[in-house]
Every structure is written in C-alpha cells, then in structure tokens.
Amino acid sequence: MDFSKVLAEAMLKRQAFFVQAKLNNTDCYRVFHGTVEGANGLNIDRYGDAWLVQSFHDTLNEDQLKQITQVLAQHGDYFVVYNDRSQKNSRVANNLVNEAQDYAMSEQVMHENGIAFTTKLRHEGQDPLLFLDMRIGREYMQKHSHNKTVLNLFSYTCGIGTAAAVGGAKRVMNVDFSSFALAAGQKNAALNKVESVCEFVQSDAFPALRQLAGLPVGGRRNQKLPKFPKLAKTTFDLVFLDPPRFAKSVFGVVDLINDYQGLFKPAMLTTKVGGTIVCCNNVAKVERQSWLDSLVRCVEKQGRKIINIEWLDCYQDFPSFDDNHPLKIVALTID
Numbered sequence: 144m145d146f147s148k149v150l151a152e153a154m155l156k157r158q159a160f161f162v163q164a165k166l167n168n169t170d171c172y173r174v175f176h177g178t179v180e181g182a183n184g185l186n187i188d189r190y191g192d193a194w195l196v197q198s199f200h201d202t203l204n205e206d207q208l209k210q211i212t213q214v215l216a217q218h219g220d221y222f223v224v225y226n227d228r229s230q231k232n233s234r235v236a237n238n239l240v241n242e243a244q245d246y247a248m249s250e251q252v253m254h255e256n257g258i259a260f261t262t263k264l265r266h267e268g269q270d271p272l273l274f275l276d277m278r279i280g281r282e283y284m285q286k287h288s289h290n291k292t293v294l295n296l297f298s299y300t301c302g303i304g305t306a307a308a309v310g311g312a313k314r315v316m317n318v319d320f321s322s323f324a325l326a327a328g329q330k331n332a333a334l335n336k337v338e339s340v341c342e343f344v345q346s347d348a349f350p351a352l353r354q355l356a357g358l359p360v361g362g363r364r365n366q367k368l369p370k371f372p373k374l375a376k377t378t379f380d381l382v383f384l385d386p387p388r389f390a391k392s393v394f395g396v397v398d399l400i401n402d403y404q405g406l407f408k409p410a411m412l413t414t415k416v417g418g419t420i421v422c423c424n425n426v427a428k429v430e431r432q433s434w435l436d437s438l439v440r441c442v443e444k445q446g447r448k449i450i451n452i453e454w455l456d457c458y459q460d461f462p463s464f465d466d467n468h469p470l471k472i473v474a475l476t477i478d
Contacts (some may be wrong), residue, residue: 144181144182144207145210145213146171146182146185146207146210146211147210147213147214148184148339149175149180149181149209150174150175150187150210150211150214150215150460151214152180152181153174153175153176153181154174154175154182154214154218155177157174157459157460158235159462160172160319160343160458160459165197167256167257168171168190168254168256168257169254169255169256169278170189170191170192170253170254170255171188171189171190171191171253171255171260171262171273171275172188172189172275172278172458172460173186173187173189173275173276173348173460173461174187174188174189174194174218174460175187175190175216176460176461176462177370179462179463179464180462180463182198183200183418183473184198184199184201184229185197185198185199185200185203186199187211187470188271188275189219189221189312190251190253190264190273191251191252191253191254191262192221192222192251192269193221193222193223193224193246193247193251193252194215194221194222194223194224195224195226195264195298196208196211196223196224196225197225197226197227197228197423198225198227198228198229199228199233200225200229200230201229202227202236202237203225203227208223208225211223213456222242222243222246222247223243224239224243224246224247224264224265224311225237225239225243226247226264226265226455227367228269230231231366233269234269235265235269238280239265239443240260246264246276247263247264247265248263248265248266249263250263250330251263252334253273253297254257254356255273255278255281255284256278256282258270258273258281258285258305258306258309258335259328259331259334259335260273260300260302260331260334261300261327261331261334263315263327266323268321268323268324268466271343272300272327273300273302273357274299274302275460275461276422276457276468277302277303277385277470278457278458279455279456279457279458279472280305280383280385280421280423280455280472281302281303281305282306282469283421283455283474284303284306284307284310284381284383284421285306285307285309285310285440286310286425287310287381287419287452288307288308288310288311288312288315288381289310289311289312290311290312290313290378291307291312291313292312292313292314292315292316292379292380292381293307293308293312293315293379293380293381293382293383294316294318294355294379294381294383294385294413295307295315295316295317295318295383296318296348296351296352296382296383296384296385296387296406297318297319297348297384297386297387298317298318298319298324298328299319299321299324299328299385300324300325300327300328300331300448301317301319301324301325301327301328301329301331301332301341301343302328302331303383303385304316304317304328304332304333304383305328305331305335305337305341306340306341307334307381307383308332308337308341309335309337312340312381313340314340315337315341315342316342316344316379317341317343317344318344318347318348318351319345319346320345320346320347320348320353321345322345322465325343325345325350328341328343329341329343333339344372344374345372346371346372346374346384347371347392348406349392349394349395350368350371350372351371351372351374352406352410352413353409354373354374354375355374355375355377355378355409355413356374356376356408356409356410356412356413357375357376358409358412360394361394362393362394362395363392363393363394363395363396364436366393368391368393369393371394375466377413378413378414378418379413379414379415379418380415381418381419381420382410382411382413382416382418382419382420382421383420383421383423384406384407384410384420384421384422384423385423386403386406386423387399388426399424399425399426399429400426400428400429403422403424403434403437403438404437404438404441407438407441408430408441408445409421410422410443411442411445411477412445414477416477416478417450417476417477417478418476418477419451419474419475419476419477420474420475420477421455421472421473421474421475422438422472422473422474423470423471423472424470424471424476425469425470425471426469427469429471429475431454431467431471435452435473436462438473438475442475442477447477447478448477448478449475449476449477450476450477450478451474451475452474452475452476453473453474453477454471454472454473454474455472455473455474456468457470457472458473
C-alpha cells in the first residue's frame with residue numbers, strides 16, 4: 144500500500160481543521176483515521192510536539208514507516224513515536240531507539256482549546272492519556288459547568304473533569320478504579336490551577352454510584368465484597384457517564400451492549416431534577432436510536448421525564464462511514 148498517498152489525502156482534507164485548531168490553541172488531534180481513510184487498523188495522531196503512529200492489525204515495516212514520516216515532516220518537525228499494537232492484547236510490542244524512546248517515556252504537556260493536559264505516549268497502560276475523539280465532550284462540559292456540581296464517572300485521566308473545572312464548576316468528583324489514571328488527573332488539575340474544586344475517588348464504579356444514588360451496595364452471586372470508599376448520598380447538576388465496552392468485578396458487570404441501564408439507572412438517580420446526564424457508548428454495533436430509546440424508557444420507569452436531548456457529534460478529524468460514528472454521546476436533561 145502507498146501510505147504516502149492516503150496520508151497526504153487525509154492531511155489535505157483537514158487543512159481548514161488545522162487552521163482552526165491553531166486558532167483555538169489545540170495541538171492534539173487525529174490526522175489519519177485508517178478505518179475510514181484507506182488503511183484499516185492504522186491511526187496517526189498529533190500529541191503536542193509528537194506524531195503518534197499506531198498500528199492495530201499489521202506491523203509497519205521500515206519502508207512504510209519512512210513513507211509516513213516523510214509526509215508528517217511536511218506538516219511539523221516533531222518526534223515520531225511508533226507504537227505497534229497489532230498483538231492480540233493490543234499492548235505495545237516494539238522498541239524505540241534513542242531520542243524517540245526517551246521522548247515517548249517522558250511526561251509532556253499538550254493543549255486542547257487552551258486547556259493543558261499531561262501526555263505520555265508510552266506508560267504502564269495501553270492508551271494515550273487523553274482520548275482525542277472525546278474533544279466534543281470536554282467542550283460541552285466546559286461550556287455547561289459554570290457554578291455547577293459535576294460527577295465524572297469512569298474518569299480515566301479526568302479530562303472531562305478538568306474541562307468542567309476550567310469552565311467554572313464549583314465541585315467536580317472524578318471516579319475511577321485506576322490510581323495511575325487518577326494521578327494523571329491530578330496533574331491535569333494542577334496544570335490548570337483547578338485543584339481546589341476537583342476530587343479524586345479511587346473506586347469501582349458500582350459501589351460509588353450506588354452509594355451516591357442512595358441504593359444498597361451488592362455483589363455478584365453473593366461474593367464477599369472488598370473494602371471500598373464510603374460516599375454519602377448526593378445529587379449533581381451535571382453527570383458524565385463514559386464506561387468501557389465490557390468490564391467485570393465482584394460488584395457488577397459493565398456491558399454496553401446488553402446492560403447499559405445497569406449503570407445508567409443509578410447515574411440518572413444521582414442527577415438533580417433539571418440536571419443533565421451525558422451518556423457515552425463506543426460500541427459500533429449499538430444503533431444510536433435504539434440505545435436512546437432504552438435510556439428514555441429507563442428514565443420514565445423512575446417516574447421522571449427527559450425535557451431536552453442533545454447529540455454531541457465527533458469532529459471531522461474523526462471521520463466515519465455515513466456519519467455513523469462508533470462513539471455516540473447524548474446529553475439528556477431530566478426533570
């Protein structure tokens with residue numbers, strides 16, 4: 144495959160986007176989305192002063208990587224970090240040399256709409272420290288959080304919570320099971336001087352959510368429950384729910400295909416009357432209207448009603464087939 148041609152075409156299509164990104168003080172975005180743009184399994188992103196090249200199906204050979212590097216160099220003289228993630232577990236399988244290795248293992252700072260975020264292109268986890276397709280979600284939270292209380296569930300490195308805090312939220316509770324992710328979230332808060340309004344709760348989402356919703360904490364098949372942080376029943380003006388596709392613990396099962404409501408119900412119960420819950424589902428096979436219908440039914444079963452629905456669509460640096468993006472984000476205002 145001629146990677147030079149398909150990458151050059153993708154960069155050309157994004158010229159207006161690049162101009163706007165620079166005006167918005169944004170230096171992290173996708174420059175090649177291979178699934179849609181001609182090289183399935185190959186993604187290329189800008190993360191601050193680096194180009195991150197990731198292959199998920201096939202390993203790039205030296206000639207292919209050289210083709211890619213030559214095109215990228217025309218758009219910015221940045222480090223090129225190649226992460227080969229074509230093995231079954233999706234973990235990085237290749238070694239880097241010299242400066243590229245040092246850069247990939249070091250903490251850097253990038254910006255999105257003027258908000259600073261920590262970045263590290265190789266670390267103990269698998270993914271970069273900020274999911275770039277969630278930019279629209281961070282923008283929404285920044286725009287709608289002024290003087291509000293915010294609950295950020297499955298917060299990862301707290302990009303959503305940081306954006307809400309920068310937007311003027313008076314309280315932001317970030318909940319995630321990973322101490323590594325929350326540590327990065329604390330750095331993001333510090334970079335933007337919003338530590339005073341941000342909380343970081345290391346917990347399985349199920350006990351955290353059920354306590355906040357005033358529901359009893361239970362487990363799967365009467366398994367003995369480990370210790371978990373104790374939280375008081377609380378409601379929030381703005382709730383952000385972004386669970387992984389599938390996860391299992393003694394407290395419950397996260398399943399975005401078969402049981403999104405298992406998380407949505409307690410999250411909805413933590414949402415104040417007149418408040419908004421932003422729901423995310425990143426499974427391509429889930430049809431967005433049927434997913435929305437299931438959320439509406441769940442709200443109505445609790446004797447509440449949805450008074451406003453707003454879909455948040457990913458930006459053009461993440462193109463999709465027929466405008467049907469795998470990541471679906473909908474903001475529901477609930478009475």
